[in-house]
Amino acid sequence: MLRFILQKIxxxxxxxxxxxxxxxxxxxxxxxxxxxxxTGERGVDPERRAAMMAxxxxxxxxxxxxxxxxxKLLQGDFGQSLxxxxxxxxxxxxxxxxxxxxxxxxxxxxxxxxxPAGILAAVKRGRWPDHLVMGVALTxxxxxxxxxxxLLIMLFSTGLGWTPVSGRLDIINYYFEPVTGFMVIDAxxxxxxxxxxxxxxxxxxxxxxxxxxxxxxxxxxTRSAMLEVLGEDYVxxxxxxxxxxxxxxxxxxxxxxxxxxxxxxxxxxxxxxxGAVLTExxxxxxxxxxxxxxxxARRDYPAVQGGLLFIAVLVMVVNLIVDLxxxxxxxxxxxGR
Amino acid sequence: MKKHLPATLVLGVLCTxxxxxxxxxxxxxxxxxxxxxxxxxxxxxxxxxxxxxxIYNQLVQFEPGTTQVEPALAESWEVxxxxxxxxxxxxxxxxxQGNKDFTPTRDFxxxxxxxxxxxxxxxxxxxxxxxxxxxxxxxxxxxxxLLKEVVKVDDHTVRLVLNxxxxxxxxxxxxxxxxxxxxxxxxxxxxxxxxxxxxxDPVGTGPFQLVAYQKDSMIRYQANPxxxxxxxxxxxLVFAITPDNAVRWQKLQAGECHHMAYPNPADLKTMEENPxxxxxxxxxxxxxxxxxNTEKKPFDDVRVRKALTLAINKPAILEAVxxxxxxxxxNPIPPTMWSYNDxxxxxxxxxxxxxxxxxxxxxxxxKTNIWAMPVQRPYNPNARRMAEMIQADWKAIGVEAEIVTYxxxxxxxxxxxxxxxxxxxxxxxxxxxxxNFLAVLLxxxxxxxxxxxxxxxxxxxxxxxxxxKTITDQAERAKLYEQAQVVFKRETxxxxxxxxxxxxPERKNVQGxxxxxxxxxxxxxxxxxx
Numbered sequence: 001m002l003r004f005i006l007q008k009i010x011x012x013x014x015x016x017x018x019x020x021x022x023x024x025x026x027x028x029x030x031x032x033x034x035x036x037x038x039t040g041e042r043g044v045d046p047e048r049r050a051a052m053m054a055x056x057x058x059x060x061x062x063x064x065x066x067x068x069x070x071x072k073l074l075q076g077d078f079g080q081s082l083x084x085x086x087x088x089x090x091x092x093x094x095x096x097x098x099x100x101x102x103x104x105x106x107x108x109x110x111x112x113x114x115x116p117a118g119i120l121a122a123v124k125r126g127r128w129p130d131h132l133v134m135g136v137a138l139t140x141x142x143x144x145x146x147x148x149x150x151l152l153i154m155l156f157s158t159g160l161g162w163t164p165v166s167g168r169l170d171i172i173n174y175y176f177e178p179v180t181g182f183m184v185i186d187a188x189x190x191x192x193x194x195x196x197x198x199x200x201x202x203x204x205x206x207x208x209x210x211x212x213x214x215x216x217x218x219x220x221x222t223r224s225a226m227l228e229v230l231g232e233d234y235v236x237x238x239x240x241x242x243x244x245x246x247x248x249x250x251x252x253x254x255x256x257x258x259x260x261x262x263x264x265x266x267x268x269x270x271x272x273x274x275g276a277v278l279t280e281x282x283x284x285x286x287x288x289x290x291x292x293x294x295x296x297a298r299r300d301y302p303a304v305q306g307g308l309l310f311i312a313v314l315v316m317v318v319n320l321i322v323d324l325x326x327x328x329x330x331x332x333x334x335x336g337r
Numbered sequence: 338m339k340k341h342l343p344a345t346l347v348l349g350v351l352c353t354x355x356x357x358x359x360x361x362x363x364x365x366x367x368x369x370x371x372x373x374x375x376x377x378x379x380x381x382x383x384x385x386x387x388x389x390x391x392i393y394n395q396l397v398q399f400e401p402g403t404t405q406v407e408p409a410l411a412e413s414w415e416v417x418x419x420x421x422x423x424x425x426x427x428x429x430x431x432x433x434q435g436n437k438d439f440t441p442t443r444d445f446x447x448x449x450x451x452x453x454x455x456x457x458x459x460x461x462x463x464x465x466x467x468x469x470x471x472x473x474x475x476x477x478x479x480x481x482x483l484l485k486e487v488v489k490v491d492d493h494t495v496r497l498v499l500n501x502x503x504x505x506x507x508x509x510x511x512x513x514x515x516x517x518x519x520x521x522x523x524x525x526x527x528x529x530x531x532x533x534x535x536x537x538d539p540v541g542t543g544p545f546q547l548v549a550y551q552k553d554s555m556i557r558y559q560a561n562p563x564x565x566x567x568x569x570x571x572x573x574l575v576f577a578i579t580p581d582n583a584v585r586w587q588k589l590q591a592g593e594c595h596h597m598a599y600p601n602p603a604d605l606k607t608m609e610e611n612p613x614x615x616x617x618x619x620x621x622x623x624x625x626x627x628x629x630n631t632e633k634k635p636f637d638d639v640r641v642r643k644a645l646t647l648a649i650n651k652p653a654i655l656e657a658v659x660x661x662x663x664x665x666x667x668n669p670i671p672p673t674m675w676s677y678n679d680x681x682x683x684x685x686x687x688x689x690x691x692x693x694x695x696x697x698x699x700x701x702x703x704k705t706n707i708w709a710m711p712v713q714r715p716y717n718p719n720a721r722r723m724a725e726m727i728q729a730d731w732k733a734i735g736v737e738a739e740i741v742t743y744x745x746x747x748x749x750x751x752x753x754x755x756x757x758x759x760x761x762x763x764x765x766x767x768x769x770x771x772x773n774f775l776a777v778l779l780x781x782x783x784x785x786x787x788x789x790x791x792x793x794x795x796x797x798x799x800x801x802x803x804x805x806k807t808i809t810d811q812a813e814r815a816k817l818y819e820q821a822q823v824v825f826k827r828e829t830x831x832x833x834x835x836x837x838x839x840x841x842p843e844r845k846n847v848q849g850x851x852x853x854x855x856x857x858x859x860x861x862x863x864x865x866x867x
């Protein structure tokens with residue numbers, strides 16, 4: 001097992017180097033530069049422009065800029081955001097908890113609803129529950145997130161008044177210093193009556209919206225994985241032994257179907273990060289998705305590079321965990337058989 | 338005992354409620370995050386709303402709702418006859434705010450003015466490079482060339498010495514980059530080896546002091562009890578950062594905010610019909626225009642520019658793009674600005690005359706492009722739609738135009754280099770001075786800087802606006818600007834399209850809010866009724 005883990009970790013090193021290069025090139029390939037965006041309609045004379053580019057270190061040849069960037073990375077310096085003049089690390093980690101909180105709730109909802117729905121569809125294959133689940137999943141998968149978010153806001157927030165429109169807390173009635181950045185936890189730590197409920201109510205719609213696509217994917221994959229497993233001999237054997245249906249499905253079949261499901265869930269973490277961009281914009285959720293989009297629009301090179309790198313590492317770590325989970329669920333994977 | 342529990346609970350909840358409501362908290366749904374808390378570093382209105390309009394004051398300010406300059410931290414001022422020396426008499430007894438690292442021991446004085454300007458002016462100033470500071474607006478307004486020195490005459494008198502006369506100077510000093518910061522705070526932070534706190538944990542003299550900023554989420558302020566203009570009527574001011582305009586509108590309806598910025602033009606009608614909403618509107622200090630690239634053929638020929646302008650049906654654009662919320666623009670400056678030349682007649686919509694003019698110029702089967710901005714701006718809510726309408730108008734006189742659009746950064750970059758033939762652009766004024774439109778957008782120097790996107794350099798026009806800069810008498814300046822507008826109209830480097838109306842919806846219980854012609858948002862005079 002240890003060798004398996006080490007192998008996986010060693011593989012991350014070239015991936016990481018590739019990502020630094022990709023992130024570095026990606027922002028610079030976009031037309032326009034930070035100075036142009038900053039000066040906007042106003043424009044800037046060539047002399048002043050050259051001075052500003054030099055101040056940002058953008059007057060150097062690209063390979064030198066890259067070496068400088070990597071050199072600083074090795075010392076743990078991710079650079080400073082051009083927009084705010086603050087360290088990229090500070091900017092990123094100030095927003096990460098909001099995204100993680102949202103992603104965590106979204107994936108929990110997606111699993112809690114997606115897996116049982118997939119099992120149900122598989123077991124009732126070809127009958128109405130199957131058609132219903134697959135129909136809803138297809139709709140969920142094809143839903144334009146922006147439209148879906150606004151629709152829910154109009155229905156539940158402005159229409160019925162059940163949930164708040166956007167934000168993370170009722171800011172008219174509550175105020176406390178953030179401790180962890182996770183609003184639900186901070187609300188609980190504040191001890192203010194009703195604060196936790198307010199934070200949860202604010203989380204509800206955005207996490208439902210963000211969970212929509214992963215939920216659909218999870219339901220579909222669970223269904224097909226279950227169908228495959230249900231056709232195996234050992235399942236027939238289990239039935240033949242006279243085990244109750246629920247036991248065959250949940251203990252015998254599901255455990256093997258889970259390998260596929262866990263992979264899918266792992267892959268969905270990346271999707272969640274991407275989906276968070278839209279969801280965060282609709283619900284004014286102060287996470288990293290929205291921050292990255294703004295950084296790209298401003299050609300804030302250090303922020304985009306740093307952000308991409310952190311997100312990539314996050315996804316790599318999640319995938320590593322998924323790989324390890326495989327090994328645990330299915331020993332054949334870790335033994336290389 | 339058990340029986341009383343629900344009652345106690347209800348009472349408890351009620352108490353929390355009444356307690357919470359005892360303080361007046363106004364929530365403003367803003368459109369984005371501030372870039373930071375030192376307005377001198379940045380150029381965006383979102384940052385200025387969150388700093389220069391709340392935490393800080395300037396020497397002079399714009400009377401709320403107008404472009405008129407009025408005293409702020411300077412009670413009065415004189416300008417020398419040669420226009421080179423500005424002497425400011427500072428307000429006494431003005432208190433700086435404090436924070437957890439700093440308690441002021443003295444009132445606002447000349448030292449603070451010197452610190453605020455010299456930090457930006459002097460490259461060897463100990464604070465010049467702190468926080469990797471760049472002073473875009475200071476540079477953009479040519480302050481380093483203009484300012485020779487800032488002199489402390491006594492504790493309450495400051496003199497600005499200029500290298501050459503610059504009539505818009507007083508208006509410049511009302512802008513956010515000229516916000517006054519505490520030199521005592523700066524010294525204290527330098528001593529504590531945390532100089533960048535001056536920029537991240539701001540201390541000003543303004544109506545509100547910063548309580549907390551949660552990135553991309555909200556900014557919380559409390560009223561400054563010692564504010565020299567009197568403590569604001571509201572106790573707390575919260576900016577709820579909400580980038581999407583549809584969501585801002587939903588929040589306003591749900592009562593999650595009291596005032597919102599930049600509504601979507603398509604929502605205006607519903608907003609006006611909502612009984613809980615008050616719709617404020619004001620003619621913006623802006624212009625939306627189509628620039629002809631006068632360096633490219635055949636747009637170097639005034640007859641071609643005139644012909645294409647005559648072919649544009651502006652009233653139809655006003656109806657379709659601005660939903661009626663604007664006026665046809667005649668001049669390069671908006672009608673609310675002093676020196677606006679009301680005697681100038683606009684080019685009528687006359688496709689027949691346009692066709693003749695094109696023939697006269699010997700232009701046949703003209704194929705060109707119209708660049709349409711990808712972003713929504715107060716001066717142009719939908720550039721794509723506008724471009725399509727102009728395209729159709731031109732087609733009617735036999736001119737084929739292709740619509741080109743790029744992502745905003747690329748659009749700015751390419752248009753600055755003059756790659757376009759005709760392009761849609763616009764401007765919102767910074768300081769209410771005509772120079773801020775005519776020189777910035779049409780002066781010969783501005784061709785190099787890229788903001789003169791018609792790339793039009795006309796000696797007659799440029800001489801007039803350069804001369805107007807050197808005169809302090811406003812009536813005399815106005816005459817020169819009026820003449821410049823005549824030259825502009827004759828030469829037609831732009832087709833002036835519209836001066837838009839800026840809308841701001843708010844809940845009915847908000848009182849005393851005044852819209853700013855500059856598009857700024859100021860809550861110092863606002864109250865909330867029950």
